[in-house]
Amino acid sequence: MKLPIRAAVFLSLLAPAVWAAAPLPAVHVYKSPACGCCGKWVDHMKASGFDVITHNTNNVAEHKARLGVPVAMGSCHTAEVGGYLVEGHVPASDVKRLLAEKPRAAGVIGLAVPGMPASSPGMDSPLKTPYEVMLVRSCGTTAVYARH
Numbered sequence: 001m002k003l004p005i006r007a008a009v010f011l012s013l014l015a016p017a018v019w020a021a022a023p024l025p026a027v028h029v030y031k032s033p034a035c036g037c038c039g040k041w042v043d044h045m046k047a048s049g050f051d052v053i054t055h056n057t058n059n060v061a062e063h064k065a066r067l068g069v070p071v072a073m074g075s076c077h078t079a080e081v082g083g084y085l086v087e088g089h090v091p092a093s094d095v096k097r098l099l100a101e102k103p104r105a106a107g108v109i110g111l112a113v114p115g116m117p118a119s120s121p122g123m124d125s126p127l128k129t130p131y132e133v134m135l136v137r138s139c140g141t142t143a144v145y146a147r148h
């Protein structure tokens with residue numbers, strides 16, 4: 001009987017370490033203090049388990065430029081998480097997938113939902129309007145990452 005008990009104790013000690021190995025990085029959000037839908041996206045990210053640090057600014061464009069958001073991919077707010085840019089109303093599930101896949105080596109610098117699609121998180125229109133999440137590369141090219 002000793003071995004199974006030791007194994008169980010060992011596993012119970014191991015479990016917290018496994019959990020701690022991959023915590024979600026904090027999300028830094030840059031948004032206008034007057035932006036309502038930006039705040040709702042912050043709520044969506046928090047509800048999905050992210051710590052969110054909100055930076056209210058009247059110069060969101062400065063941060064988009066710093067992070068390398070292509071002009072055509074622009075939305076209302078921009079964010080930074082785990083070294084990646086997240087532009088606009090990107091679903092938390094896609095951000096988590098990006099953080100797990102770590103495509104930095106393939107030249108990917110982040111995700112974007114250009115404009116403000118009605119059905120995206122934080123916009124929350126009851127109408128089911130399809131929209132795409134775009135992957136952004138350091139060279140400025142984009143590709144479809146997810147369809148919702």
Ligand SMILES: [Cu+2]
Binds near residue numbers: 037076077089116122
């Ligand atoms: Cu918005």
